[in-house]
Amino acid sequence: MKKIIILFSLVFLGANAMAQFTVPALSYSYDALEPHIDKQTMEIHHDKHHAAYVKKLNDEVTANPALKDKSIEEIVKHVSKYNKTVRDNAGGHYNHSLFWTVIGPDGHTLSGPLLEDINATFGSFEKFQTAFSDSAKTRFGSGWAWLIVEHTTGKLKITTTPNQDNPLMDVVKEKGTPVLALDVWEHAYYLKYQNKRPDYIAAFWNVINWDEVSKRYTEAKKKK
Numbered sequence: 575m576k577k578i579i580i581l582f583s584l585v586f587l588g589a590n591a592m593a594q595f596t597v598p599a600l601s602y603s604y605d606a607l608e609p610h611i612d613k614q615t616m617e618i619h620h621d622k623h624h625a626a627y628v629k630k631l632n633d634e635v636t637a638n639p640a641l642k643d644k645s646i647e648e649i650v651k652h653v654s655k656y657n658k659t660v661r662d663n664a665g666g667h668y669n670h671s672l673f674w675t676v677i678g679p680d681g682h683t684l685s686g687p688l689l690e691d692i693n694a695t696f697g698s699f700e701k702f703q704t705a706f707s708d709s710a711k712t713r714f715g716s717g718w719a720w721l722i723v724e725h726t727t728g729k730l731k732i733t734t735t736p737n738q739d740n741p742l743m744d745v746v747k748e749k750g751t752p753v754l755a756l757d758v759w760e761h762a763y764y765l766k767y768q769n770k771r772p773d774y775i776a777a778f779w780n781v782i783n784w785d786e787v788s789k790r791y792t793e794a795k796k797k798k
């Protein structure tokens with residue numbers, strides 16, 4: 575029996591190791607964002623939704639040798655080369671992998687160059703917060719709200735994208751490096767907030783990992 579279990583484990587690990595893309599583990603527990611984002615939503619969102627994007631993307635890799643050994647960034651940056659399934663699922667994988675890192679349990683406060691840039695660009699942090707929240711609220715249907723460092727100007731900008739598109743994609747009009755992301759698909763909030771997307775957006779401000787967002791900002795500015 576033990577041998578069978580070991581053999582099964584090896585087969586399972588082997589299959590996993592062969593997959594080009596995997597769902598990254600959260601660096602915090604599923605209930606760490608309570609009461610703002612509930613445990614069940616985190617479980618389903620991470621283990622089911624994100625996992626489904628990864629599975630479908632890996633299926634596309636199997637079907638299309640052009641995707642083999644490409645990083646997720648490479649795929650999304652040149653996503654116009656691929657079909658709609660790749661666009662949706664590569665976007666889904668990239669966006670969620672980012673999202674899990676820019677939210678977190680510790681209410682890190684924002685300070686330093688990113689705060690200074692936000693104040694200079696939007697007038698104040700409160701004005702930025704209002705503008706970002708309004709964009710997230712008015713994104714029709716499923717999609718994402720973003721704070722990006724715009725590729726052309728190197729400036730901070732708030733944008734939104736439909737479905738699983740993101741600002742790195744060559745098919746998107748407003749291009750930039752994402753530093754903050756908010757998932758406004760109903761699956762991100764419906765269990766707790768039902769149709770009240772604005773309440774979910776208000777709660778989001780309590781779980782932003784500003785250390786990670788600032789790190790992404792610094793890296794994005796270096797690229798400019």
Ligand code: MN
Nearest residue numbers: 623757759762
């Ligand atoms: Mn989602």
